[in-house]
Amino acid sequence: MIQNDYITCRELIGFLADYLEGRLTEEQRHEFDRHLSVCPSCVNYLDAYRKTVALGRLALTPSDSSAQGRAPEGLLQAIKSARRN
Numbered sequence: 001m002i003q004n005d006y007i008t009c010r011e012l013i014g015f016l017a018d019y020l021e022g023r024l025t026e027e028q029r030h031e032f033d034r035h036l037s038v039c040p041s042c043v044n045y046l047d048a049y050r051k052t053v054a055l056g057r058l059a060l061t062p063s064d065s066s067a068q069g070r071a072p073e074g075l076l077q078a079i080k081s082a083r084r085n
């Protein structure tokens, strides 16, 4: 992995479930945190995702894996506006 390059928001979303389950390697986790440090929209998304997962567990919905690789509309909008900066 190239050190000066940040992972994309899409990649971060792909890591999200593993991140929350503590399954990332040290390097992946480092890249994840580095992206979060420069991307407020992903910080917001992570926060919302955590709450959604908490609710999902209460409801016992088997939707954890289907969330991977799929970015909700609201997030895509946030990414587009963030990239204009």
Ligand SMILES: [Zn+2]
Pocket (backbone or CB within 6 Å): 008, 009, 012, 035, 039, 041, 042
């Ligand atoms: Zn991001």
